Amino acid sequence: MGRSPCCEKAHTNKGAWTKEEDDRLIAYIRTHGEGCWRSLPKAAGLLRCGKSCRLRWINYLRPDLKRGNFTEEEDELIIKLHSLLGNKWSLIAGRLPGRTDNEIKNYWNTHIRRKLLNRGIDPATHRPVNEPPTNFPTTTTATENNNNNNNNNNNSFLDATTTTISFATTSQTTHHLVKQEVEEETKYNSDGRKIKNRLPEIQERCPDLNLELRISPPHHQNKSSSSSSSSSSSYIHPHVQHENYHNYHHHHRHAVTGGTTICFSCSLGIENSKECSCTASINGTSSSSTGYDFLGLKTGVLDYRSIEMK
DNA sequence: AATAACTACAACCGCTATTTT
DNA sequence: TAAAATAGCGGTTGTAGTTAT
Secondary structure: OOOOOOOOHHHOOOOOOOHHHHHHHHHHHHHHOOOOOOOHHHHHOOOOOHHHHHHHHHHHHOOOOOOOOOOHHHHHHHHHHHHHHOOOHHHHHHOOOOOOHHHHHHHHHHHHHHHHHHOOEEOOOOEEOOOOOOOOOOOOOHHHHHHHHHHOOOOOOOOOOOEEEOOOOOOOOOOOOEEEEEOOOOEEOOOOOEEOOOOOEEEEEOOOOOOOEEEEOOOOOOOOOOOOHHHOOOOOOHHHHHHHHHHHHOOOOEEEEOOEEEEHHHHHOOOOOOOOOOOOOOOOHHHHHOOOOHHHOOOOOOOHHHOOOO
16 A cells, blocks of 8 residues: 555666766756655656665765865864764764765775774774773774663663763874874875885874763653653664754763763753753853863864754 | 776665655 | 655675776
């Protein structure tokens, strides 16, 4: 009892798009606008499935796309966002105007991964490659935690809803730095080419600064308000994020950093509810007293309030 | 000059959530 | 309400271009 299919799969083109196909798609969308990918191919006279048309338009034909090389600032922003969001390329792309998720994903895999490895940082965890395992049972990104939360049963101090987010720095810090030799299997030059005969490289690292945060449920959970999905995991799926943001009045999460409790949502600047007893506030006065710029809000690196939800 | 190895990226695939019938 | 399709996402692959041997 469902819909009829959008296209006959046997009669659709595959592979690279021709100039003519591009022109047809552009002309159609200019006239009729985006949307309804289901009916678009037929209406536009294209022998493609709607999915293929959508991908072509979103990733390559949209007029607002910024082509060309990524800037150093974009690189660093992608790294920071990836440390926070994991492989949520669409969310990351939402913070980089003119860039697509596919473009950023490719760029990550071809350039930034290598760049981080050269810095001695594991691109998956954003932690130093040579760092020994922590005492904690889970050291994961926000994304990975979505799958691992059920494995924390043996730790009384960490209940099943505790989330760990790694904020390992990717830029070189000026405080308390030590020199450390890093030997890597492969080195690359600035163009990303492999260097065969390399020497051990000295890299600056900050060994005693643990940027890992643990985010726990609110201390005084309201049973009626904790029944939503956000109570079971700190990972917020893109499709339900918007709804969960509205629940922040009732679901303030607290990061314990060196004995100081900081409310996740207040530190994000989303809201500082009356019920919340944390020391952060939306104008940053309290959080600045802790000397802690959660997610780089004060530096403007990440303004979580302006992330657009799709 | 030939070709093997590598890189970059466009496009496809499979999956989940949502929408439509 | 169930079934089937779409929309959208992240992972993977195919291949053209470049570099190294």
